[in-house]
Amino acid sequence: MPDPATYRPAPGSIPVQPGVYRFRDPHGRVIYVGKAKSLRSRLNSYFADIGGLAPRTRQMVSTAAAVEWTVVNTEVEALQLEYNWIKEFDPRFNIRYRDDKSYPVLAVTLNEEYPRLMVYRGPRRKGVRYFGPYSHAWAIRETLDLLTRVFPARTCSAGVFKRHTQIDRPCLLGYIDKCSAPCIGRVSAQEHRRIVLDFCDFLAGKTDRLVREMEQQMSAAAADLDFERAARLRDDISALRRALEKQAVVLGDGTDADVVAFADDALEAAVQVFHVRGGRVRGQRGWIIEKSGEPGESTPEYLVEQFVTQFYGDQAELTAAGAAGMDEATNPVPRQVLVPVLPGNSEELETWLCRLRGSRVSLRVPQRGDKRALAETVRRNAQDALAQHKLKRAGDFTARSAALQSIQETLGLEDAPLRIECVDISHVQGTDVVASLVVFEDGLPRKSDYRHYAIRDAAGDGRSDDVASIAEVTRRRFHRHLRDAQERVDDQQEDGPRASARPHRFAYPPNLFVVDGGAPQVNAAAAVLEELGITDVAVIGLAKRLEEVWVPSYDGTPPEPVIFSRNSDGLYLLQRVRDEAHRFAITYHRSKRSKRMTASALDSVRGLGQHRRKALVTHFGSLARLKQASVEEITAVPGIGATTARAVLEALGVADPETVSEAPAADIGNDQDSRASG
Known part of the structure; x- marks a missing residue:
């Protein structure tokens, strides 16, 4: 693990101007992004007394191997740059305001x-x-x-x-x-x-006008003795009022505002937001975030600042494409943002929000009246959300930590395997061979880093074996690692560290590389890593039959499996990783096999390209139904002529396409029944 003293900047080299800084790990990955009014004062605080830092911050500076900074002119520019870098690099030690689901x-x-x-x-x-x-x-x-x-x-x-x-x-x-x-x-x-x-x-929110108009129409219909229409309008008005009751008025002045509240403890914080438009609550969102533990970065002011920049920055990006038709009801940035406390740079935040909205935005703390009462309601919701999260997730976090520690101790690793990658092979009797690579970080799946591979046919016979496939995938994955790492080094040597450089997802290796299989598969993967000169990656195999963990044999001695306890959290995590790789491989294999089977029967038809093949299968639903169709029915598909339709039926094995086109539907059905019964 790097020593912070090895990369501490020289005294006096850090500027005193405002700016944004980045910590990078030994593989060049950005692990933390922050901003400061004075870069020198802020960065020196990370190195002054390592033992006095909060545990999460101490882990961050101990994981990092370099620190970089960029000077800006104003704090508003620092806000924007910090948001952009958090969005681009996704640093693992930053607070992340992310939904645990996609809100509809x-x-x-x-x-x-x-x-x-x-x-x-x-x-x-x-x-x-x-x-x-x-x-x-x-x-x-x-x-x-x-x-x-x-x-x-x-x-x-x-x-x-x-x-x-x-x-x-x-x-x-x-x-x-x-x-x-x-x-x-x-x-x-x-x-x-x-x-x-x-x-x-x-x-x-324009409800009063609609209700008044419908009441006038109801009265006019009753005056004209059109009682049926009057009764229907009466029921419609009742339906509208029932809908209005579900969206009770919380702010009588018709305010457009987002009301934000926090509930936190030493490690985590719950965030709740009520979206109020036209005085009515139109929506609600909630997050659970991990706090850094650093005193300056665990305060309510810091939480508010991070929430405002990340949440409204993301919302502005989502709505950028539809900004031309945006109105008060759909603008993601409301006229007022009501928060529990004001951060020290509230004026800069207001300026930034005004730019996003295109008009005046007020960031303030509600002091009295309806807004204060609503803020208290949101705070109680945040407290309830935090309490429910503690009950639901306490065991999960403890189990993940215990699982990583169990794997480290049982396998004798130097560090806990914070990043685990797993490879699985899927095929049917050696054909349509595909592989999957899944990634777990901190015991949780990181689906954005998942990859699948189509295995090349080295033998030329359309078949392959698991050992060769494991070796191929390992070689391709770590060739990518070496290439991305070299590109990053070249970027730094030519231009210096570039904030806009594309993050290389595979420029850093996993702590633990898992293959689905036993000793042969493990040895094949280990041989590839040795060939490529990669020595800092532990390789194991997990065999399905007895859930044995195999390690490579480097000295030619017969390998012995490592046996985890059956109730071990570490074994359970490895099983989850292996099963996820299997699921991902099966999904890709089925999609590839389905495309091949669909295309193979129609590939020989001249003049029938990919788009028209897809149109035929989509129109009829399957090749079986297409085979039973007549020439006239096939020509109903756009772009298909009579000659092509006959060629399609001949390719599907229909002896005489014209007899199919003339056969009554009932006869075809009886034919099918007789074949089925036979």
């Missing part, structure tokens, strides 16, 4: 001729209006089920809409008056858009 929103596709209401997750798109976020997708569906009675807008997908347009018959929602059925022309495009815009106005 209610999307309205105003960029389509017939706009659609739908549940959506993902980046914002231009011309689409968003409401939310909601805690659960079922909450959106419940809202739609209630409001489509009043605003019967389209909720179906493009495929369903097109199908019902072709058959000229509405779906069930059209029959029960929960859709105005624009697919069959029951309403025009303009009338349907007006319904959708009224729906958007209602969700945007």
